[in-house]
Amino acid sequence: MAGIGKQRLHLAWVSSAEAQRFVEVVTQTTDSVKAQGKFDPKAFAFELAAAELTLAEETLRWMVGKEVKITTKGDVFGRRWDRDTFESILDSLLERVYQKNLILQAVKEGHTSVRDIHKKIGLDLKRISYLLADMENRNIVEFAGMEESKPIFAAL
């Protein structure tokens, strides 16, 4: 989502007896990362910062932590979600939190109007407005007045 590329992160299960498998995993990972080319953290500094905030976000960590319980035993209301439902909800939450953090980063950098933010992060204007409203409610940003008939925001 942050544009780093899925091919740079690999997950694998290797048991203690599977030396051969370990070699395969490392070789594949290396090949696939090689194909991605050099990663320049400076070029992604903005996205990485947003992603970091996202991963530290409480709701998301809750969702992940509760996954097993919610998909096997049910939530506090006793509803049991199947894995697919859970994952689609988790995905949309992840997207939402990440987008908010992108906006927050943009605001912090001085992109204070919706259009400025749009220019920086490319998200559509409506979505930015919607998320900004939510962020305002949660005291993450505040409405800092009007500038040339555009509302401007500041980070709190």
Next chain:
Amino acid sequence: MDRKAVYKPYAQAIPGAFAIEKIDTAPCRVACPANLNVQGYVAMVKMGKYREAVEIIMQDLPFPGILGRICPHGCEKSCRRLELDEAISIRELKRVAADHVDLSDIPVPEITSRNEKVAIIGSGPAGLTAAYFLALDGYQVSVYESMPEAGGMMRYGIPEHRLPRTVLDAEIENLKRYGIQIHTHTVIGRDITIEELREHGASAIFLAIGAWKGLKLRIPGEETSQGVSDVTAFLREVHLGNLKKLGGKIVIIGGGHSALDAARVALRLGAGEAHILYRRSRTEMLAEPEEVEETEKEGVKIHFLSAPISISSKNEKVTGIECIRTRLTEKDTTGRRRPIPVEGSEFFIEANYIIPAIGQEPDLGNLAKAQDLKVSKWNLLEVNPETLQTNIPDIFAGGDVISGPATVIEAVEAGQRVAKYIAKYLQGEELPAEWQDEPPMGTNWVAPPKDEPTKDRLKIPTLPVEKRISGYEEVNLCADEESAKQEADRCLNCGGCCECYQCVAVCEAEAVTLETHAQQEETTTINVGSVVLAPGFQPFDPSKFDNYNYASHPNIITSTEFERILSATGPFMGHLTRISDKKEPKKIAWFQCIGSRDLNRCDNPYCSSVCCMYAVKEAVIAKEHADYDLDCAIFFMDMRTPGKDFEKYYNDAKDKHGVRFIRSRVHTIDRVPETDDLEVRYVTESGEEKKEIFDMIVLSVGMEISPETINLANNLGIDLTQGNFCETKNFKPFATSRDGIFVCGAFQGPKDIPESVMEASAAACSAGVSLAPARGSLIKEKAFPDETDITGEEPRIGIFVCNCGINIGGIADVPAVVEYAKGLPNVAYVEENLFTCSQDTQKQMAEVIKEQNLNRIVVAACTPRTHEPLFQETIRNAGLNEYLFDMANIRNQCTWVHSDDKEHATEKSKDLVRMAVARASLLEPIPDISVDVNPSALIIGGGVAGMTTALGFADQGFPAIIVEKSSVLGGAARDLSKTWKGQDIQQYLSELVDKVEQHSDIKVLRNAEVVGASGFVGNFETQVVVGNQTETVEHGVVMVATGGKAADTEEYLYGKNPRVTRWHDLEHDPEKLKNAEIIVFIQCVGSRDENRPYCSRICCTGSILQAISIKQSNPDARVFILYRDIRTYGEKEYLYKKAREMGVVFVRYSLDNKPKITEIENGLQVDVFDPILQKNLRIQADYVNLATAIEPAQNHKISEFYKIPLNAENFFMEAHAKLRPVEFANDGIFLCGLAHYPKAMEESISQAMAATSRAITVLAKGSVQISPLVSQVDAEKCIGCGLCAEVCPFNAIMLEEIEGKGYRAKNISASCKGCGLCASSCPQQAIDMLHFRDRQIVASICAAV
């Protein structure tokens, strides 16, 4: 076995050390008077290591070049090569080595000088050898020689054409480097006396004056004629240069070397003719045949069987010699054939010179008398034959002076011997008074290779005859290096290790030293209270089956060999390869029951239990290894997979992996012409003849008890079964027939790893019961110094970079890594080690830590998984907390895996060191956690397993509480009458119940149920409801023995028709079938189907036992057993055989075509398809008896209370099927009996004892050390949400109410496994892991780039 004398038993051997094969000394060495290490130097010559060869020779004598020429090589007569072709040319190989080495290049070993002086009279081989060894020992040695030059008979007796003076001079000259003083022209008694030697400080004197006086012929004319001279005088004059020319003819009398020497020298001096008279025949000649041959070639005429009668002379000058022919008698009492004259056979030889060469004696002169030395009637000095000491204590004598003329090698022996005893004498030791017999020669030698070809013995080149006579050029020439190598290669290495000590020289770790190399098998006596036998089995050797061609075809291998092929450390690095052409096989067949279930051809009537499962496993793994479509087929009789989860594996092999299972025994294997493939022919169950071609065949070989083990059993006096396994009773499966001796593993009966491991613990438990009072009495507590407080100190990191011999240093540039590490932040000290793990490095590390005030240590070496504990102990010994330590794994995860990329391996090593240093800077001391253990056990379940463990605990002094849900003890055993070995279960059960009830340390709660539990290892609290009352039990361990029972079924009219029973019902009511004529048993009712995809393991044996019992009481009854596979594993197979012999009819059915039962008048009609007859069978049965499945008790609640896992069939899941089969991953909770899996009574008992044994390891300690690497909650950040408690797999975090703050998370260290799941999922990031803190991990990450 094809291996070197230094070998590693096998690739995965533990310890991973090498052994040196020491067997009996090679016969050549034994035969050598000087005990020369022949095999050693021959091996060196083979490798072209001449210098090493000479060094080996010089361990035993100082004259390699001399003896390489003139030794009579008696050793060659005992060479075992003679059994094949001809002896090795040992002497020549010695010469080749000597001729390639300049002795002055061989360093003189470090000699510790001593003050004592020794005087040696005579510089012959005996004198000089004694001088050499005494000098090596540090003594001050002076040699006195009467002649102008040293060497004795080597110089004045042996002519130059046999021993060039350059060789002799060099080897004598060399001795001076050892500090030996040689005084020539010094005659004892004339120039210096014995008394004067003593006055000059000689504390011992060795007389080695030789035998220089020739014996007389004692015939007329000898004394009166000029031209008669004994051989010693003759040769001496020649060698002194006094006699340079000789005209006329010469006759020499004698058959030894000196006779030949004199004749050949005479020719070289210009004699016209040289004759030798010898009174015996050619075969009796003392000189070796090749020497005789060369002599004759040069023109010497040898008259065999001829003796001198008188010497004729004219004008007192010799004119000739009158001789007579002789003949030899039969062997006399001394074994020799005596010559006697043949009358009338006189003849005459014209001669100018007569040289008697018939023997010598010492020329003692005045010496003996002056010193009061005893002299024998042969005019020889008398000595103690062992020590060579004369009657005068400080005077020793040896060599020809005590023996008469003998060989140089015998003189060397005398020199060695006297050196040894003079040294002892000088050290004031008591010398033996008598001859000391050597231990008899052992003949346990390396067997000659089976197919060793015959090879020609080395032919020694000689100088052409025409070149010889003109001078004294050496006749025998040195063999070229290539021929010498080939000759040395003929050596059979009889003695195993040749003791060349090359391994000592190359072992940089100094693990092999002269001392460790000398280690030998020792016999020691140990006093013990119990003995556990675990000698294991040997795989059946199928080479005795000629129809399987195992021995003759490379692509027919055993299953154990196939395991090696699959192994990553195997011959093909885990790549699937067939032997003949190293290609990937496309089709592999397994043949089951090779050497099992077969009385006719291999005497192994039992089932080996493990082969079906391993064959299935091998087939599946082979398919996984192959990245192509590999076809695997298993030919079998019954598929026996009764172990836990085995049936599922079998099903997966069939259904998911496509392994083919063919129910048939292959009768013939044929080679497919012009290929390496094999055609197998077999008959299917329905009688159809089939052929199929495979490119590889694996024989699933069974288990056998080795002859050595049988021998051991006989020595110990324990009984064996008919299959040679250890005889045990079902109720004590780990006890042998002899008290105090226990058994476990495959020796008890064929079994797999989990069962062996269980039984091992069970045997340990039984052994422990009788040893309980001695517990801990032989243990030494280890004490550590107090820990240094490092609070507030800046990190001072010490780094130790290991070369691991060449494992690391041979690939990565270790000095560069060291240099790099010195520049890293906080690093105070860096050093490089050859082996950081070696004991001396540990000592040094502890010292460095103190000297340099280091407070963090990083070792860059192998893996922390094996070596961290060692280094932690070391730094703990230096006063550092063990957690101030980290490792950089630059071997297993760097140099070993990047051995072809040295540059990157070095870079990666630097990175790994940098990461470890970054983390180490942030490491903190962590105190140990120890918790007290409540030394008692709670046992859930009062069946045989539960009661067995209760007694196990209580008998070793640990109170036990049994929680039994019913009102009676006994569990599933109450449904059974007899074990498979025929023992009465009910009687055993009642005795067991009595013992349990009467034991003061056992409390039984009946009608009781566990309703809740908390706590951790050593400190559990379990809530138990008894009747209406709930009580809380505090205990240290939990034993889960909840048991199981025979399942109900609705199949086959059970419960609807009284003629249908379960086998457990029948056990209670054996009378029921008394009058029945036809009984049908149906197996696998509810087992091995969709609902219960497991085998109930015990029902085949159960039904067969009942069938046998019916047949015994009513032989006319007709009994049918309808089965899917008969699984009478191990020695239960005998019962199957017995049942068939008694006429029980076995009919196989398949899951998709089960038998059908219909009610008919007065009975039941059973329809079943018989696959052998290929038609339906209809049986009118009186009764049908069902072998229903064994199912576990309701285990869900127990599983939840203790957080212990269940498998899909509700059996409990042990921590590890093979390695930890009786315990759970959660510490302090153990498992046994049917709750684990269906099993026979003896298996339950074994497992119960095993679990007890494991549990007692916890209880006996009093406290448990638990890993302090646990989670740590920051109470400030924590909001008490409880997510951590929820994600924790081990119940190791709980919420605790804190006044005024609500709930906060709290870690329970004893339960925490340190996995860190809580830390990584805490929404508040309020949890951190000790030793793996966020910042420590992040530091490594940051240092990675």
Next chain:
Amino acid sequence: MKEFEPKIVAFLCNWCAYAGADLAGVSRLQYPPNIRTVRVMCSGRVDPLFVLQAFKQGCDGVLVAG
């Protein structure tokens, strides 16, 4: 020009993948020299933030193996 050699941080579980990696060494199996191992007691210990941290430091890839 030298071939691009990426730096990859590998989080390996002490009991599984780390042991597997050790065994690969014992078996002398060869693989590319690009990974830099961080040993953890369980792959569950790997906070996604660690992964992000690796990228922030300029790692080219991350492997988590349990």
